[in-house]
Amino acid sequence: MKQRNAEILLIIVIASRSISYLLSKIGLNGIPPLELLAIRFALTTLILLLLFHRRLPLLTRQLWKAAGLLGTFLFACMACELISLTTIPSSTAAFLENTSAVWVLILMAVVSHHWPGKQVLTATSLLLIGIACLTLQGAVFHLAPGEIICLTGSVFYAIWICLTARLARQYDPLLLGILQMGFLAVYSTVGMVLFESPAVPADTTTWGAILALVFICSVFGFTFQPVAQKYTSAEKAGLFTALNPLIAAVLGVIFLSETFTPVQLAGAICILLGIIIVQLPEKYRCKTHSCQNG
Numbered sequence: 001m002k003q004r005n006a007e008i009l010l011i012i013v014i015a016s017r018s019i020s021y022l023l024s025k026i027g028l029n030g031i032p033p034l035e036l037l038a039i040r041f042a043l044t045t046l047i048l049l050l051l052f053h054r055r056l057p058l059l060t061r062q063l064w065k066a067a068g069l070l071g072t073f074l075f076a077c078m079a080c081e082l083i084s085l086t087t088i089p090s091s092t093a094a095f096l097e098n099t100s101a102v103w104v105l106i107l108m109a110v111v112s113h114h115w116p117g118k119q120v121l122t123a124t125s126l127l128l129i130g131i132a133c134l135t136l137q138g139a140v141f142h143l144a145p146g147e148i149i150c151l152t153g154s155v156f157y158a159i160w161i162c163l164t165a166r167l168a169r170q171y172d173p174l175l176l177g178i179l180q181m182g183f184l185a186v187y188s189t190v191g192m193v194l195f196e197s198p199a200v201p202a203d204t205t206t207w208g209a210i211l212a213l214v215f216i217c218s219v220f221g222f223t224f225q226p227v228a229q230k231y232t233s234a235e236k237a238g239l240f241t242a243l244n245p246l247i248a249a250v251l252g253v254i255f256l257s258e259t260f261t262p263v264q265l266a267g268a269i270c271i272l273l274g275i276i277i278v279q280l281p282e283k284y285r286c287k288t289h290s291c292q293n294g
Contacts, residue, residue, distance in 0.1 A: 001227075001231050002231070006227075006228045006232050007231075007232050007236065009224065009227065009228040010229065010232060010236075010240055011243060013220065013224050013225050013228055014240055014241060014243050014244055014247070015243065015247045016221045017216075017221040017222075018243075018244050019212070019216065019217070020213060020217045020221075021085070021094050023209045023213050023217070024081070026205060026206070026208075026209040027206055027210055028082065028085060028086060029205075029206065030203055030206030031198070032192075032196045032197075032198070033083050033086060033196075034188055034192040034196050035196055036210065036213075037078055037079065037082060037184065037191075038188035038189040038191075038198075039201075040213050040214055041181055041184040041218065042188075043210075043211075044181045044185070044214050044219050044222075045178070045181045047214070047215075047219055048178045048181060048223060049178070052175075055172070058172060059175065059179075060171075063171045063172065063175060063176065063179065066170070066171055067175075067179030067182075068179075069163060069167070070160060070183075071181075071182070071187065072183065072187070073156050073157075073160040073163065074156075074157075074180060074184060075183070075187040075188065076153070076156040077154075077156035078184065078188075079191065080153025080156065081153045083149055084096075084146045084147070084149040084150035085150075087146035088144070088146035088147055092135070092147065093150050094135045094244065094245045095131055095132060095135035095245070096147060096150040096151050096153075097150060097154045097157060098154070098241050098242055099128065099151065100155075100157040100161065100241055101124060101128070101238045101242055102124060103157075103238070104162060104235060104237070104239075105120065105235060106158075107158055108162060108235055119277055120239075122274075123239060123274040123277040124239065124274070125274075126271070126274035127239060127274035127275075128242075129267070129270045130266075130267040130268065130269070130270030130271035130274060133263050133264055133267025133270065134245045134249050134268065134271070135245050158238060161234055161237050161238050161241075162234045164225060164226050164229050164234075165233060167226070168226040168230040169230055173229070173230045174223070174224075174227055177223035177227065180222070181222065239274070239275070240275070242271050242274060243271065245271075246267075246272075249268065250268075
């Protein structure tokens, strides 16, 4: 897969998960957070195994370990997100979780011992401003326990993005994505049994939210992100997550008859400018180095 196609796939994957905050908020009205995760990822794993069972003979011990590592950090991220959503608005959660773009840059700078260039830092600043304009909508922001939990989840998400970029190049990315869903199902089920009082959802609204999370956000979204990240950098994957609140806002305009406020419109412009700017360094490197890497 060419890098450009991989980045298009990554953007589509991010777009598919842009409704996850709203769907999770709906689902939490009917069941507790760990049960929601357990049902979601158990169904996801079952569906993926039915679809791709012929690839199972390719599993190795090393791939199991890699998927377990990814599943651990993604579960930590998802658990923090859903627990925080029980106490904070989904808009605040959307802002805090998408600060992962900054954490990815910091983590990669520490690992590579190389700080990002001015263009990447400028793009990151624009993306953060844009996310804040789109999500906070004038709300008074303070670091209460719910916000701290969600911010911790964004750090786990950033670690997951960085690990995915590395491990997807070493192993079959599709199997990696499938197996990590299985680990998420196991972790969520254990947590549900230990810390919650599970009950079968009784209303169609909760089940509708769960099924949408399964098919749109998990079967496609989380499973295929490793496939896309095999051919692009962790920094770009982190920065592309800024499209999440923008796409969610656009979907609200299209399907919920919402309107962009001037502040939100400014935020959308900042995000689009940031995404454009982050593409520029690579294009310039291609011109100066004769595109040696294609």
